Amino acid sequence: xxxxxxxxxxxxxxxxxxxxxxxxxxxxxxxxxxxxxxxxxxxxxxxxxxxxxxxxxxxxxxxxxxxxxxxxxxxxxxxxxxxxxxxxxxxxxxxxxxxxxxxxxxxxxxxxxxxxxxxxxxxxxxxxxxxxxxxxxxxxxxxxxxxxxxxxxxxxxxxxxxxxxxxxxxxxxxxxxxxxxxxxxxxxxxxxxxxxxxxxxxxxxxxxxxxxxxxxxxxxxxxxxxxxxxxxxxxxxxxxxxxxxxxxxxxxxxxxxxxxxxxxxxxxxxxxxxxxxxxxxxxxxxxxxxxxxxxxxxxxxxxxxxxxxxxxxxxxxxxxxxxxxxxxxxxxxxxxxxxxxxxxxxxxxxxxxxxxxxxxxxxxxxxxxxxxxxxxxxxxxxxxxxxxxxxxxxxxxxxxxxxxxxxxxxxxxxxx
Numbered sequence: 001x002x003x004x005x006x007x008x009x010x011x012x013x014x015x016x017x018x019x020x021x022x023x024x025x026x027x028x029x030x031x032x033x034x035x036x037x038x039x040x041x042x043x044x045x046x047x048x049x050x051x052x053x054x055x056x057x058x059x060x061x062x063x064x065x066x067x068x069x070x071x072x073x074x075x076x077x078x079x080x081x082x083x084x085x086x087x088x089x090x091x092x093x094x095x096x097x098x099x100x101x102x103x104x105x106x107x108x109x110x111x112x113x114x115x116x117x118x119x120x121x122x123x124x125x126x127x128x129x130x131x132x133x134x135x136x137x138x139x140x141x142x143x144x145x146x147x148x149x150x151x152x153x154x155x156x157x158x159x160x161x162x163x164x165x166x167x168x169x170x171x172x173x174x175x176x177x178x179x180x181x182x183x184x185x186x187x188x189x190x191x192x193x194x195x196x197x198x199x200x201x202x203x204x205x206x207x208x209x210x211x212x213x214x215x216x217x218x219x220x221x222x223x224x225x226x227x228x229x230x231x232x233x234x235x236x237x238x239x240x241x242x243x244x245x246x247x248x249x250x251x252x253x254x255x256x257x258x259x260x261x262x263x264x265x266x267x268x269x270x271x272x273x274x275x276x277x278x279x280x281x282x283x284x285x286x287x288x289x290x291x292x293x294x295x296x297x298x299x300x301x302x303x304x305x306x307x308x309x310x311x312x313x314x315x316x317x318x319x320x321x322x323x324x325x326x327x328x329x330x331x332x333x334x335x336x337x338x339x340x341x342x343x344x345x346x347x348x349x350x351x352x353x354x355x356x357x358x359x360x361x362x363x364x365x366x367x368x369x370x371x372x373x374x375x376x377x378x379x380x381x382x383x384x385x386x387x388x389x390x391x392x393x394x395x396x397x398x399x400x401x402x403x404x405x406x407x408x409x410x411x412x413x414x415x416x
Contacts, residue, residue: 008185008368011095012048016372016393019044023395025408030384030394032408034401036068037376041089041397049093049395050185050371052100053362053383055354056083059133060107069399070377076109076131084140086376087178091145093374097185099366100146100178103154103354104134106170134174141178150177153338154358160343175339175362183251190364192332241297244329247316249292253285259307260285273306274299335361344382353379359386367392379403 012019022043023031033040057071059079070086073079090100109129124131138148152175159171260267271281276299283293284303295303297319303309344355359382367373371392375383378396380403387394398404 007097007183008050008187008371009095010368010370010372011050011098012045012372015045015048019048019395024401025404029388029392030396032378032384032404033395033397034399034404035397036399037070037086037397038089041086041093041376044089044093044374044395046092047095048372049374050095050098050368050392051363051366052090052094052098052374052376053359053366053387054101054375054377055103055379056086056377058105058107059131061105076133076136079133080136080140083137084144087141087146088144090374090376091180094180096180097183098180099149099184099186101362101366102137102141102176102178103173103358104137104176105173106133107131134176138174138176141176145180147179147182148176149179150337151175152177155338155340156343157340158342175358177366182248185366185368187365187368188334189331191335191361192329193335194332195329242320243294243297243317244320245316245318246294247313249294250287250289252294252313252317253287253292255309255313256285256303256307257287259309263307265307270303270306274302354382356382356386359383360390363387363390363392 020026020031022033024034025032033043057069059071059073059076061071070082071079073082087100087102094100109125109131110127138151142148154173154175156171156173159169162169260270267282267285268278270285271278274281283291284295284299286292294300294317297317300317339358339361341355341358341361344353363373363383363386367387367390369391372395373383373387373392374395374397375381376397378384378398381396384394384396396404
């Protein structure tokens with residue numbers, strides 16, 4: 001999100017030396033802890049990390065050979081409670097504009113509690129039930145104070161085949177984007193992907209005017225040529241105003257409300273000065289997503305003068321002029337929330353390796369230049385390797401020291 005220049009500043013630069021000194025293994029750009037996640041996180045200073053990317057052990061899926069590991073709890077509620085406590089510490093160590101990516105898979109319940117030899121008729125704890133663990137965790141994290149901003153789908157084109165015959169093969173896992181607040185660092189431009197159709201092609205189509213010829217039998221093209229934004233065949237090319245970096249309307253509304261309070265003014269007074277209806281004006285100050293509206297460019301200029309606004313949103317509210325044929329963002333399109341990434345091959349002793357492509361896309365959006373990334377369940381260390389490739393500093397934690405050795409060898413090989 002944009003609008004304030006302070007978003008995305010590297011966190012914890014003044015505490016990095018302190019943080020490294022507490023680690024078992026350290027380098028110029030990494031600090032590794034071999035301990036329980038909660039105990040290790042307690043050693044990290046508050047607000048010292050920019051982002052977090054991890055995939056914790058899934059519930060009732062795999063034994064990693066440590067008696068205190070996460071994932072072996074008898075009840076899923078115990079697993080959720082324990083993970084929420086760990087993320088309470090993650091929340092503390094994140095910067096105020098920080099974010100956390102959480103990849104967590106599901107499992108099937110297979111311990112039927114019988115009554116008179118029959119499975120229970122009510123409740124979900126019955127054999128073959130999908131436990132819905134990721135969503136139980138997400139809801140619990142929301143209740144604990146996190147914002148859940150996205151549920152990205154990690155679609156696995158090379159997913160493990162299944163011999164099951166009474167349900168579909170599982171080929172995806174959710175990845176939750178969690179934030180500490182409504183405003184946070186997120187560089188969408190860094191992960192945009194190329195458009196399927198080039199703007200120059202659209203211009204040729206639109207300027208040709210040959211709707212009955214070029215578009216004959218092509219319903220999608222006909223709809224595009226006849227849409228209100230692209231009706232150049234009827235009205236000719238028109239220039240339009242755009243604000244490509246416009247903030248969320250509720251974000252600007254809070255800013256305007258603060259200014260209103262500071263100036264000792266009311267919304268009704270503002271509407272009178274603007275010579276606009278009160279009902280229209282109050283939408284600029286509403287902080288609910290349904291009612292909030294961004295003021296038009298000319299109204300924004302008037303509000304800046306009336307409320308003596310600073311330059312906080314100058315760049316975000318900047319207007320660009322262009323013709324209505326060009327609809328593509330110059331840096332590409334939003335990649336969306338379905339990511340098709342092949343499952344990675346196992347490295348060393350670890351059985352669940354995060355693909356580098358997955359880590360690269362996530363961290364490219366949430367790791368600011370020179371920032372730091374945390375992985376409280378680092379495993380094979382993919383998060384750390386990608387973090388450092390992107391120029392960031394890495395804080396890794398794993399209860400099993402054996403998993404950290406391959407990472408250290410890979411780090412040495414890369415000359416870091």
